[in-house]
Amino acid sequence: MPDSRGTEPQTSTGAEETAGRGYPFREITRRAQARWREERLFELRDPMKADRRFYCLNMFPYPSGDLHVGHGRNYILGDAVARVKKMQGYTVLAPMGWDAFGLPAENAAIANQVPPADWTRRNIERMKKQLDAWGAMFDWTREIASCDPEYYRWTQWIFLQLYKRGLAYRAKGAVNWCPSCRTVLANEQVIEGRCERCDTPVETRELEQWYFKITAYADALLDDLRLLEHWPEKVRVMQTNWIGRSEGATIRFPLDGEGAPLEVFTTRPDTLLGATFMVVAAEHPLITSLIERGRLPREAAAFVERLKRSRVENRFGVETEKEGHPTGLTATHPLTGAKVPVWVANYVLMGYGTGAIMAVPAHDQRDFEFASKYRLPIVEVVRSDSGTRFDGTAAVEADGRLVNSSPFDGLPSEEGKRAIVAALGKKGAGEGRVNFRLRDWLISRQRYWGAPIPMVICPTCGMQPVPESELPVLLPDQVEFKPTGESPLLTNEEFLRATCPNCHGPARRETDTMDTFVDSSWYFLRFLSPRLETKAFDSDAVNRWLPVNQYIGGVEHAILHLLYSRFIVKVFRDMGLIAFAEPFERLFTQGMITKSGHKMSKSKGNVVPPDALIERYGADTVRVYTLFIGPPEKDAEWNDRGVEGAYRFLIRYWKMVEDFIALQPVKAPGSGPTPAWAVSGPSRDLRRRVHHLVQQIGDDVDRFHFNTAVSGLMQLVNAVQEYQAAQEDMRAPEVAEAIDLATRLLAPLAPHTAEGAWERLGHERAVAEAPWPKFDPKALEADVVRLVVQVDGKVRSNIEVPSGSSQEAVRKAALADPKVERFAQGKRIAQVVVVPGRLVNVVTAKPAP
């Protein structure tokens, strides 16, 4: 159950203890945030003006009430990316909004009699404060909430556009019903037979519902995955599996005594001659028709009833034991004319293909098990080239050459498929076909807190769309929230009463609302013109800024939201509203943060709230630790000790800056003429180390390796500290440069601390606007290089040679090394491998056997 109570920091005494140590993070944080707000650094004023654009988007959250540190990872990553891009000279759009419709608000209303709108608004305010506390600089001038009439008006408009194009339709069929949420669900919202939201086992019901025809885009959704080269492979694979394209054929078997033939789908038309019986699903129309006419044998009819009942309870229950009964019908093989029996069985599903199969027991394990149990004939029709052949103990699902399939004997499987499909085509008994696993998107919900579907039902004209000029169809406030499971909209007579747009007679309003995934399937377009009153979005601005350059969110949306958004964008493209085919250029799916080995959840009581941590250590500590915890795409376990480590690092950084300032009059380092860099000695070495790290950190950030970027910054601070500990000159320009570089590199990760330091260092403009550091290739050069020396691939020694030494010189130096002499003693040297700048490997000849 959602919980609107805020999590206030409990310990203020502990905070007082640790706030000291010369690192006044509270003051620093307050000042920095005030400054960014005042200077409006992260607001996009005119979308049409920017040249170098970067659209960085976090998946907008459902306002459930409280964020935990796991959510924080998402926003910290996005904020870090946005800040880096800004420093790299891009105009950055980083907006935020609220996926604000949904069931928890309505459940809270039923439980506490609080209107969902109020509950949602309160949570939004609370979560906004939390996001601000992290220092995430979203452009709040573009904030949107999907529950605002000015937003859902356009969600309804989208519905009407799809309706007009035949892409939204109402149909009756078997649907998923969650008895706890009291609503239907899309296939995508059913996980292992359970409701994605509440984990209740889903039931099957026959209901008339609204669908979006996503299957019309099945091919495009699959093909365009190839364009998404910057998406995680995992997500593309998941979508590929979900769409589930398979090539095969439909084949029609005439039925004795029936008008219509029995149509099946198969991926293996080459095995047609091995089809010895047919099987249909219990829900197949043929079965329904036979029952209605009283022609299904009593045993089979009883079986069908039993099966249907069990599937209503749980359609996804594991039915391991295959069971079936003859229907009494006989089909005619379309090529041989042989008579084959038609069975009804539990292992064939109505939801895939045609709900009927031709059974080829020799080459399909399921058919084989069934045929074995009921002693049905088995004919081998494919023999693999490797000699594996059907031996009567198990099905052989291999490619090979056709046998027992006159006149196709000897053909390889692939050719056999073509030949048999061609033969069927000639007789009008079948044709090649592509089948998809993807079903149409069921979008209607029997709930209140969602965008009303803009349709009215007229007793004379039937289903009629609400004219666009009458949008939005407003959700009424005056409804009753009762735990009856009925939609609260049914309790408002005024809402229900409508006028037919066609005949202007009295009509009844549709009371279903839309799946909240419809709301979220287009919100990224709205951010470019969040207050536009005449259109859903501004096509020019959208074409200029999209696809989203970097999208960041949880992998749990790999199928649902990401597939739906891709679909809606393709529809808009076909409507001529936008000029691109895919909404998200780059996708990053961050890993979950666990605590005590589990996903954080209120029911498990293992939620780590950010508030007390931020109070105690500061936002930057939480940010740095979150980034340092591990590779951001992998799950990670939260460790309070690790937070201390991040805090210590920031204290050391701050002390380094303060020590530096204390030593000399404050002037902005990096400004003025280029200093004369030391050509040798400790300052030179410091500079080399620092620039190596600048290079490494830059690469890390580009590759989303924020964990190693943090480690690189730690090393940078360590380098200065070691330099200082060695009593070297802290007034050297190399130190000033190191501190300047460290501060700018730190700015996206620990922005408040970096901003505070930058100010202390005498800069006028914010570090958030400072240029992203580049390393100086000259600084990386060295007079001597240290090479690893191996003997037979094992590290034995190190040598130092002047940079740019010839291979021959390196070879000589290596061979002269005492350790090499020792290990190569008494052996003939067969080869010396010199890898410039890296190593030397002295290879000795193997002793003669």
Next chain:
RNA sequence: GCCGGAGUGGUGAAAUUGGCAGACGCGCCGGACUCAAAAUCCGGUGGGGCUUAAACCCCGUGGGGGUUCGAUUCCCCCCUCCGGCACCA
């Protein structure tokens, strides 16, 4: 069953193109400071052998094999874990 991904110290992890395995943290051990503790600072920290010590040697990235001068990295087989799909015809 099919399809992905992963397996490295006590622990989170690092190693960009095949080139010093364990960077950077956490923890732990020892020391300094302190009446004491906390905090901080310094040193050590993969396993084993040998040694008074230093030096030195061997082993080591889930297991087995291979390619290569050289493999955490590439190839083959196997094991384990995680994720997705699943009587999908």
